[in-house]
Amino acid sequence: xxxxxxxxxxxxxxxxxxxxxxxxxxxxxxxxxxxxxxxxxxxxxxxxxxxxxxxxxxxxxxxxxxxxxxxxxxxxxxxxxxxxxxxxxxxxxxxxxxxxxxxxxxxxxxxxxxxxxxxxxxxxxxxxxxxxxxxxxxxxxxxxxxxxxxxxxxxxxxxxxx
Amino acid sequence: xxxxxxxxxxxxxxxxxxxxxxxxxxxxxxxxxxxxxxxxxxxxxxxxxxxxxxxxxxxxxxxxxxxxxxxxxxxxxxxxxxxxxxxxxxxxxxxxxxxxxxxxxxxx
Amino acid sequence: xxxxxxxxxxxxxxxxxxxxxxxxxxxxxxxxxxxxxxxxxxxxxxxxxxxxxxxxxxxxxxxxxxxxxxxxxxxxxxxxxxxxxxxxxxxxxxxxxxxxxxxxxxxxxxxxxxxxxxxxxxxxxxxxxxxxxxxxxxxxxxxxxxxxxxxxxxxxxxxxxxxxxxxxxxxxxxxxxxxxxxxxxxxxxxxxxxxxxxxxxxxxxxxxxxxxxxxxxxxxxxxxxxxxxxxxxxxxxxxxxxxxxxxxxxxxxxxxxxxxxxxxxxxxxxxxxxxxxxxxxxxxxxxxxxxxxxxxxxxxxxxxxxxxxxxxxxxxxxxxxxxxxxxxxxxxxxxxxxxxxxxxxxxxxxxxxxxxxxxxxxxxxxxxxxxxxxxxxxxxxxxxxxxxxxxxxxxxxxxxxxxxxxxxxxxxxxxxxxxxxxxxxxxxxxxxxxxxxxxxxxxxxxxxxxxxxxxxxxxxxxxxxxxxxxxxxxxxxxxxxxxxxxxxxxxxxxxxxxxxxxxxxxxxxxxxxxxxxxxxxxxxxxxxxxxxxxxxxxxxxxxxxxxxxxxxx
Ligand code: HEM
Ligand code: SF4
Numbered sequence: 001x002x003x004x005x006x007x008x009x010x011x012x013x014x015x016x017x018x019x020x021x022x023x024x025x026x027x028x029x030x031x032x033x034x035x036x037x038x039x040x041x042x043x044x045x046x047x048x049x050x051x052x053x054x055x056x057x058x059x060x061x062x063x064x065x066x067x068x069x070x071x072x073x074x075x076x077x078x079x080x081x082x083x084x085x086x087x088x089x090x091x092x093x094x095x096x097x098x099x100x101x102x103x104x105x106x107x108x109x110x111x112x113x114x115x116x117x118x119x120x121x122x123x124x125x126x127x128x129x130x131x132x133x134x135x136x137x138x139x140x141x142x143x144x145x146x147x148x149x150x151x152x153x154x155x156x157x158x159x160x161x162x
Numbered sequence: 163x164x165x166x167x168x169x170x171x172x173x174x175x176x177x178x179x180x181x182x183x184x185x186x187x188x189x190x191x192x193x194x195x196x197x198x199x200x201x202x203x204x205x206x207x208x209x210x211x212x213x214x215x216x217x218x219x220x221x222x223x224x225x226x227x228x229x230x231x232x233x234x235x236x237x238x239x240x241x242x243x244x245x246x247x248x249x250x251x252x253x254x255x256x257x258x259x260x261x262x263x264x265x266x267x268x269x270x
Numbered sequence: 271x272x273x274x275x276x277x278x279x280x281x282x283x284x285x286x287x288x289x290x291x292x293x294x295x296x297x298x299x300x301x302x303x304x305x306x307x308x309x310x311x312x313x314x315x316x317x318x319x320x321x322x323x324x325x326x327x328x329x330x331x332x333x334x335x336x337x338x339x340x341x342x343x344x345x346x347x348x349x350x351x352x353x354x355x356x357x358x359x360x361x362x363x364x365x366x367x368x369x370x371x372x373x374x375x376x377x378x379x380x381x382x383x384x385x386x387x388x389x390x391x392x393x394x395x396x397x398x399x400x401x402x403x404x405x406x407x408x409x410x411x412x413x414x415x416x417x418x419x420x421x422x423x424x425x426x427x428x429x430x431x432x433x434x435x436x437x438x439x440x441x442x443x444x445x446x447x448x449x450x451x452x453x454x455x456x457x458x459x460x461x462x463x464x465x466x467x468x469x470x471x472x473x474x475x476x477x478x479x480x481x482x483x484x485x486x487x488x489x490x491x492x493x494x495x496x497x498x499x500x501x502x503x504x505x506x507x508x509x510x511x512x513x514x515x516x517x518x519x520x521x522x523x524x525x526x527x528x529x530x531x532x533x534x535x536x537x538x539x540x541x542x543x544x545x546x547x548x549x550x551x552x553x554x555x556x557x558x559x560x561x562x563x564x565x566x567x568x569x570x571x572x573x574x575x576x577x578x579x580x581x582x583x584x585x586x587x588x589x590x591x592x593x594x595x596x597x598x599x600x601x602x603x604x605x606x607x608x609x610x611x612x613x614x615x616x617x618x619x620x621x622x623x624x625x626x627x628x629x630x631x632x633x634x635x636x637x638x639x640x641x642x643x644x645x646x647x648x649x650x651x652x653x654x655x656x657x658x659x660x661x662x663x664x665x666x667x668x669x670x671x672x673x674x675x676x677x678x679x680x681x682x683x684x685x686x687x688x689x690x691x692x693x694x695x696x697x698x699x700x701x702x703x704x705x706x707x708x709x710x711x712x713x714x715x716x717x718x719x720x721x722x723x724x725x726x727x728x729x730x731x732x733x734x735x736x737x738x739x740x741x742x743x744x745x746x747x748x749x750x751x752x753x754x755x756x757x758x759x760x761x762x763x764x765x766x767x768x769x770x771x772x773x774x775x776x777x778x779x780x781x782x783x784x785x786x787x788x789x790x791x792x793x794x795x796x797x798x799x800x801x802x803x804x805x806x807x808x809x810x811x812x813x814x815x816x817x818x819x820x821x822x823x
Contacts, residue, residue, distance in 0.1 A: 059509055081308060081391065083431025087508050090428055094547060111292065111309055118427035129300070141288040144277055146421045148549040149428060156277040156421070161555050181297070183367040184322040225296075228303045228317065246750040247698075248689060252319050256690035258618055258700045262350055262365075263320050 004135050005101065005123040014051055014072060030072060033058050044069050051101075060088045060096065067098040075121075077106035086119045093120035093150055113138045120150030174211045175202035175235050175242070176218045177252070178227035186252045186264070187227060189218045195227060198269060199242045199253045204235060271332050271641055272417050272563045274382045281425070282379050285386060289313050290372035297369070312392060312430070313375075314360075314385030318691050321365045325388040326378060330398035330416035330440070331359030331644040335631040338642055340381040342627035348374050353627070355612060355620040357684050357735055358437070359397045359644040360388055364691055392430045393423035393504070396438040399447045400645040403564060404653040406601040408442035409459045410467045411564050415496070416440045418552065418560060419457075422497050429504050433511035433519035436504070437476075439646075449646055449762035451475045451484045452738055454521045455503065462490045469496055473503060473533065474525030477732035481768045482522040485530035487537055493557060495541075498550040502541035510536070567639040567654055572604025576657035591713060592664055592675035597655075606657050608638070610650040610667055611674040611682060615711045616704050619685035620648035622672075629670045637663050647684055647723075649677065680722040680789070681707040684735045688728025688745060689752070695728035697745025697752035697778075702726055705782045710789075719789055722803045723761075738762035740804045741788060742769045743781065754781040758788070758815060759807045770812055773820050784819055791818045 003012050016030045023029060023046070030051035036043060043050055051072030054060060063070070073092060075085040085104065092098040103123035104116045110130055117139050124130075130138075146156050176189035177199075187195040191203040205211040211232050218230045234245040244250050255263015274282070289309075296306040310316075314325035326341070333341075341361055345353050348370050349363040356362055366374060378384055388395055396419050398412040399405070419438060423429070429436070439453040450456025452475045462468030468490040475484030491499045510528075512518045525533045544550060583590035598607040610630060612620050622630070630650055634642045637659045638652035645651055650672075655663060667673040676682045683706070686692070688699030703726050710716055725739030729746075736742030742757035754776050757769030776784045789803075791814055796806045807815075 080305075081431050082513055083391075083429070083433075084509055084513075086428040086431065087505050095543065109305060111305075112431075115427040115430055141291075142281060142284050142425060144280065145427075146281075146424055147426055149426075156281075157553070157556060159277060160275070160559070161553060179317055179321075182369060184317050184320070186320060222303070225299050247752055248319070248695075248750075251689055251698075255320060256700075257698060258690055258704065 314388035338631035686734035696747035
């Protein structure tokens, strides 16, 4: 499945490692939160970038103080109706100050992209039908927002009371 | 929507709602969907019923209907009569507005 | 009332186009029904028994005459000439075709209306006291704050896939006409320390399978903190509410499971952090901007007394009865609040024909500054009518089947659509309501019985508020046959209570007699005609009713 990042298809260079497999010597690795918590020191000391996978049941408070260690955080949407990940994204971006890639994975569908985008996700694990054109269309459907969330600084409120 | 399925049901037929207007439709012997309950094809017993429902499923793919399911039918004087109140109301229309729904339409 | 500015317009128009795209992707097969369903629900589209249903939002129940005319026109053009006003102050059309929906939404957008978030697991249309801006007892106009909440909650990207639906109600005073304690969040306007308007936030009320009364979590929250406090509450719910079971995912279950104290702690912890970020502070300019839309209309200076009205009442008994039951005290001398009953004897509670909608729009224009309210008890209100206009108003209403003098009486019921329309129903509600109104049609008898709130739901989802009816009726299904369970002693005002089940359920043929028996027992045991049904019930309990109802067993 392709990844759309900041509106473009990108190839996924990350090596997703499960909890039982040894870490590769080289390359950028993506590990579970459990594995990170058990091996934080070794993982951070490694050459190559580090990413962490958050499941829907793993609120990001666990990594609040160490978000700077990661270049990628993935948040899983086990079902598109499970909206916990939206809150996680906002916390990571707005409260913990995470600036790396924030990727939505799992059941990521066209009609949720703009919500995810507005909460601070900038990368999306999507199916083939979501081309960069479709992505742009989806993100552009609502051009202004009432709420200050994620990347949205252009709110209706600000526009009204400039 | 569990209340209209009955494990002990004997004679059953398949109904659904049409995608475009949401109206109630019934699965016929020709594999078509009719507005009228009298056109239903009947299935006797669980095996036949499951087979019938399986035959109706492709219409979901072709976007003709949504949510097909089995319901129990009796035949009275050669007319098809659903057993549950729910299906009787679906077949006819709101009981408090006899001017609306299928009960108000004349079959052409 | 509130008028859209360029931004509101733009968003509603863009939303219609977005939905048009979603419908066309469904029709072309790009989307499955499973994917489409939550999207259509988020725009108020259900699939009922006979057809689709469209739920149009009437934010905090306020409508202009122009909007009401439009609702009537849509009923004529795309539906079957009527609409249903609901307990959530919305309007439902029962027969629209899927392909017509984008066109209907275009027409609604022309008059600043929409179906946004009228269903789905998001923040739903905010409801409010129908006497807003007219009641003598209010601290501030709840519509101002409801509009602010409406905007904050509209397309909120974080709270679009909550564990379950989320309903707000706002009341402007301690007399609760908006049933705030049976909402996910109920807000009561209070006076803060500085004398400014502040907000008591009640969290975790609800009906459905497990009725619960909301707990006071936030006390006297200030104007600038309101949205931050709400955002904090919603975030706690979004992250911690259960998602494993449909019936356990409302916020009421979370509050119940962890306790009100712990909920308060979590919310306050989160609130402190949201507040620190500072971006959600509600600026005074924005409040002022919105407040200006709800400024009092140009009232005339009038005498409190109106001899013409007194004379008309003396000579027309039915009119006098209507004035007595259907009007309420206005804060402005010489004006009154007029309730339009959508509960004619034998009618469908809350239904109005296209012609009736036009009539209401016209009388509102003529007598009440072109503004109409929808009530959670499924009636309509003209909030600012001169006493001297009441007779003319009532005569028009009466001639069009909307002049029934029964507000708050046994024939003024809340009734859900039930098995006549609803795909989730166990039993029919409407015909039971109709039969009861016919049994108690005699006005003198109804007035003698006095205030009695009867509420009917066709299944445990409780859309008809049966848990909080003085008498509640719940439809249940026993092997494909309809039965009706009766509860007594519920109430949805400032002393909210959940009704108790009186005993085994009744058949369709027994239920009306059972209701009559209950009423007879009450009439026998009340201490005086001033003792309402609910007061009498609270004094004597359920036993005398039970005894009489099941005497033969
Ligand atoms: C006809 C289609 C309808 C469907 C499918 C439907 C569905 C539901 C469901 C599933 C619930 C239970 C939610 C829960 O307990 O979590 C519910 C509750 C409720 N509905 Fe409906 N409803 C319908 C119509 C209405 C109408 C017409 C009204 C207004 C008259 C309404 C107002 C309410 C209210 C006030 C509640 C209870 C309050 C609460 O949410 O706890 N619904 N509805
Ligand atoms: S209470 Fe039940 S029957 Fe009535 S409208 Fe709600 S879901 Fe339908």
